Amino acid sequence: MIVMCPHCGALNRVPEEKLNANPTCGKCKKPLFTGQPVEMNSEQFMKALTKTDQPMVVDFWASWCGPCKMFAPTFAQVASQFEPRARFVKINTETNPELSAQFGIRSIPTIAIFKNGQMVDQIAGALPPQQFAQWVAQHV
């Protein structure tokens, strides 16, 4: 599988059976999975979308959005449960408005799942942790 390093953005080829063995980046030597969501800008996200093989769970958020802040710990908690099966990504819609436009994000928070370069599902609004984890599990 092709995995993007959350620290330096390098693309790493990792055999699927090694995903759970704490793989590190060939370039910067840092862990490829930290159990934490990764903040990405448009450029990083489009690279991950087009060049990597992992499903991505994406939180479209904004700093002024109260429900987004309330949902952030849930997103982080579920990220730690699902890595390395999926990459959890945060997109700030204030600094990356073109991504929201491209993917038709009309309200925030919106959580979307991408597989094979395509959005396969999205939900608007925050879910409690257990329901959110169930929704992710349907797709990854």
Ligand SMILES: [Zn+2]
């Ligand atoms: Zn790296």
